[in-house]
Amino acid sequence: MDLSTKYLGLNLKHPLVVGASPLVNDLDQVRRLEDAGAAAIVMQSLFEEQLLLEAAAAQAYIEVHENASAEALDFIPKASEYLLGPDEYLEQLRKVKAAVKVPVIGSLNGVTASGWLDYATKIEQAGADALELNVYMLPSSVTESAAVLEERTVEMVRTVRSKVKIPVSVKLSPFYTSPVNLVSQLAAAGADGFVVFNRFYQPDIDIEQLEVRHSLELSTSAELRLRLRWLAVLSAKVPGVSLAVTGGVHTATDALKAVMAGANAVQSVSAILKNGPSWLGKARDEMALWLESREYESLGQALGSMNLAHCPEPQAYERGNYMRVLRTWTRTNLGW
């Protein structure tokens, strides 16, 4: 079965891609992922904010004690190989790139205009085959409107696009008022593709200590629904861009649904973390088996087959979907 797909201009053997995760921090693990069948590997995001914080912390807790005593000009050994900031990330990207044959996609979460541009360039120079721009931020400003924030994102993509040659995708959050409009603006600004949707750390509350706790739970298949809808809409309304799903793909069926909704690539993290790298090969084989048994010629036939433009019941993706769910939930099956 021909499972091949084209994502961000990259020819992939199949759509199953390792999403941005800490899995890439261990080179042995990276090789295992490739051996297990990963079609491409997305690096963990380079978080500019973290780099800024680390630099500030280094200044506040290490440099502040330097040259302050006659007996000790510093307290932490100087080591030339101590990689700080982006160097550590870029070095790992180089190593991953050297370790595997499949495409390696860099990922970047910037906070400042200069950061986005500088790191995008550096990631390209380090050998990434494509770049995923993780535009997640938490807008808590009272004065900045959605339009201002969106315009800033569009401008950032335009600038990055003009400076790097590799394909660029934008990893979106689900919380935009008019996502299709935004995506089309981003596409016009030069984005080659989109990843839907980012998952975030969500705060929890410790009621004993009166403290906020952070953790990230693994995704479940239930989270796929939201993504299917928007893949279906975007692949129909903004043609010509690559789409990838991330979040909620746990089975071959999940992956097939995403492809049918319009995903050129299927990013997976939770399923791999839960089941190990072998999940990739298993899901790939099951997809092939299913397609074969249904006499598909290739995965390409299924791509976008169930999107807003092609599905038999487009209103199901729009307002009607809500109505229908309500209609099908009777008192009986709700157990009243």
Next chain:
Amino acid sequence: MSDKSTMVVDGNEAAASVAYRLSEVIAIYPITPASPMGEFSDEWSARNCQNVWGAVPTVAEMQSEAGAAGTIHGALQAGSLATTFTASQGLLLMIPNMYKIAGELTPFVLHVAARTLATHALSIFGDHSDVMAVRQTGFAMLCSTTVQEAHDLAAVSHAATLRARVPMMHFFDGFRTSHELTRIQKLSDEQLLSLVDDELIRKHRERALTPDNPVIRGTAQNPDVFFQAREACNSYYDATPGIVAEEMEKLAVLTGRKYELFSYEGHAEAERVIIVMGSGAQTVRETVKALVAKGEKVGVLTIRLYRPFSIEHFLAKLPRSVQRIAVLDRTKEPGAIGDPLFLDVVTALTENWEGPLPKVVAGRYGLSSKEFTPRMVKAVYDELSASSPRRRFTIGIVDDVTHLSLPRGEQFDVLGKDVHQAMFFGLGSDGTVGANKNTIKIVGTETTRQVQGYFVYDSKKSGTITVSHVRFSDGLLDAPYLIEQADFVGCHQWEFVDQVDMLVTIRDGGTFLISSPYNPEETWKRFPIELAQQIIDKHVQVYVIDANAVAHEAGLGRRTNTVMQTCYFALSKVIDVEQALGNIKRTIEYTYAKKGAEIVRKNIAAVDHALANLKRVEVPSSAAGHHGRPPVVTANAPDFVKRVTATIIEGRGDLLPVSAFPIDGTWPTATTQYEKRNIALEIPVWDSSICIQCNKCTMSCPHAAIRAKVYDEPDLAGAPEGFKHTTYKAEPFKGKKYTIQVAAEDCTGCRLCVEVCPAKDKTNPRHKALDMIPQRPVRDAERERYSFFLELPEVDKKVAVAKGDVKSVQLLRPLFEFSGACAGCGETPYVKLLTQLFGDRALIANATGCTSIYGGNLPTTPYATDTNGRGPAWANSLFEDNAEFGFGFRLSVDTHQSYARQLLQRLSGQLGDELVKALLDSEQVGDGGIEEQRARVVALKDKLAGMSRDSVDVRHLSALADYLVRKSIWLLGGDGWAYDIGYGGLDHVLAQDRNVNILVLDTEVYSNTGGQASKATPIGASAKFATAGKATAKKDLGMLAMSYGHVYVARIAWGAKDAQTVKAFMEAEAHPGPSLIIAYSHCIAHGYDLSQGCNQQKLAVDSGAWPLYRFDPKRIAAGEPPLVLDSGTPKGSLREYMMNETRFRMVEKMDPKRFNKLMELAEQHAKRRTETYEQMAKLVVSAYGGTQPAVTTSTEAE
């Protein structure tokens, strides 16, 4: 423009650069000011830098300088080219091996940054007392007078020792040369290679001990042969001066830089000559130039090769015309006819001078880096012109007791007009020194100008004031002394205007740049009158910039160094402004590139904004109406503090005469209370309505700046406005009034108390019983409140101690307060607790290290006294001997007590049997028992006062009566002392049966000297000398001590379990034999925000990195397991604990694979250790030996 053959370095790097490249084995041990030489070697070795033969030298850190010397001796015997670096006490510890190495005629170079030896006091600064103390060992001694020489003569030493076979000590002045930053010509590997003769290396290796060609060394010889055999080396010493001279000539051919064993500069027919060694020679040479230009017949003889002293070379250089000679020694040999250099010169002249002997006088100068300046040199020459010059004199001080000192004379400036001199006043934490080092590197590498930087730090570890002395010149810069005529003075902290006299050295018409939060007019108005008047009198041009605002706007927080550096370049024009700005920006890009584009952009923005915000102050003609600078000590300070201590605090200690000082190093304690440093920007404020009265805040405070008291309501009469109080809820003081009070002017703003505070406001948990607020607005009110608080009566100690919980104990007055320790220090809360519990009867022996610096460094010291005038008596002997030193206290106190008891019995007839019996039988249990015994001693003294003083017994008992009250002996120090250099002594003292309490403040590195690894450093931690991460486990000191069986041992961490900490202190002190407390101490060397220290301590304990236990031998007799584990089975993650600290994290960043391996080892080790302790905690040890299983087991005492 300079090229690759030059480098901007200090003397330590200059010497180490050669030593490293010409060595195979390097054994090291940290000691100020030589530590950086070892650190450079370790760093280069870790980076696989090669020596001139293409191999990477092996660097090994030892447990002491004695260990390093032994290792070197062995390495040399086995045929390596070896080196080491040391100073001061370290050099003394090497003496035995130095005799051996020399006696065996072994080629070897020891590099020394010469430093003062501890006598009446310790001093980290420079003089020749250490090198002069080893002049008899048989080592050749070669002295460098400049940083360039420290580089060049290092090479000469390594080359010459191979030929001469006499080991060499190459030395230069500590700090003045070791830490002076300047540009030097670098010796290339090729040049070094061509200096050392390969054939001589082969011969050295041929002499190595090897079973392939065995010989024996280190025999024991008898009276029949030893003497003759000792004389057999003579010809080698005779040949050495010639060899060194030839090697100097070889260097001159290679480099054009000429050196001589003795060099003479000055008038060809000089009548007055100074003979001197070390950096001071530069000052004399420059002064001589100026004087000769004025027509004076003066000259200077610089000694480089001091041992073997070549009379022939010496005489060849001394002009025959000389009539008067002053020999200047930088050491003091009390009781000698003269100091050593003087005696050598006199002997050389007496035996060999033809014709009438010149008059030779002896001068002493520069002890402990005392300034030695051209005016002093001129004063010496003036003295030589006197009809009858003093035979013995000192220069640089005022000796109004024995009247040895020469007058300092008039200001005498010998620097050329081309020399630009700038001084910068900053805080250690604001990056001023780092920025100046950058400036020097910029000018030193981008221009042909010569550069010089020297940096002065005060002795506090928090709020350190730094003064940078920076010079640039077109010609040579031979000025090894602080700036006396500044063209430019920069003040990087506004607060200094009321604290520091910054313009005392500014020249007429000089420039003063100050970072000020006010506009130019307001800034001027807020200058104290002293400063304003100096500005007017000296026609100073004043510029202001709100550097904090500019830095803040650029997003750099409080890091103002880029802003101030930019303004300096713009105002001083030491190099072209445009060029300078370009250079700064390039340096920024280079320095911050790794940290990301945003940080580069912010710094560059700061450069651009700096000039736009730089403003000139119009200076009026009068300073009338300005306020006066406030006094540096409080009004209630004793006379000595006002007279002496205050002068030191003001930075005018140089002016104090000899008569001002104690003759024997004895100083009054309790003086930090008078020095109000006001270094906290924010301080905690107490909300009594939320407070749960746990007193964890006072427990955690490193500086005793937050305190708790309970008292009766009527005591509140006269309380100042806003004095807070509430009702105390817990026994035994339930119902009394309760106050938490901050000493606002003494707080360092570390936040530990706020972080540890568990009391949160339920509706707004961000608000706690302690919040941080800006200090300045509340300073005056809080001063008054704290003053009232101090007047409130103290808690009844015996009641609080008997209760024994943290909150009761923390109501006790700390007798250790406001030390100079780092903000957030993890050690000092233990020291403070010790003084709260036992301070009124404690003698403290303190090993050298952080504890001795914040415990005993002038100007003010933190050990305090209670309302009865009692408090800890404290002394520091050395680093290596502290256990023995404190053991000596115990022997003496026990002896006094035993004699006093004997006298009591002898005098019982006169004193009354009842009183005597009560005195003798008192168990003195608890503070109540001690209070009763003290009362009996008062009664005893009363009786003795009425008895005849003719009786020896009465006189002796009167003097010793206080020893009938139990004394508490404490031996304090860090892990460097207890685990490494002092372990032998510590182990021996533990093996005795005397009642001493040993408190090890374990930061897991040598903190005071800058974070070098000790045997307490845990697996996986990066520390200097273990940069790649320590591969072996931390030594289990507690387990070793437990193996004796009679030693009380506790392992504690106050931030994790303060109740166990208090319990351990009380049990240890009550234990009649030796006790050992190993105390987890977080430290700036761990590389994280120390306000999180308590949380990190919790993680350390929960993860098994730091198990808590108490091993009490008294439980053995009770049939219980002596070991009680106070921390349960580890539940937290060791990784989480380790990842919070840079010392571990950087290992991961350097080499994740190695880190994971070390992490695994650390986990295994922690597990194994916990399992062992858990097993031990179940063992009941038979009092008669052997073990038997416990009937019941317990892992928790409480």
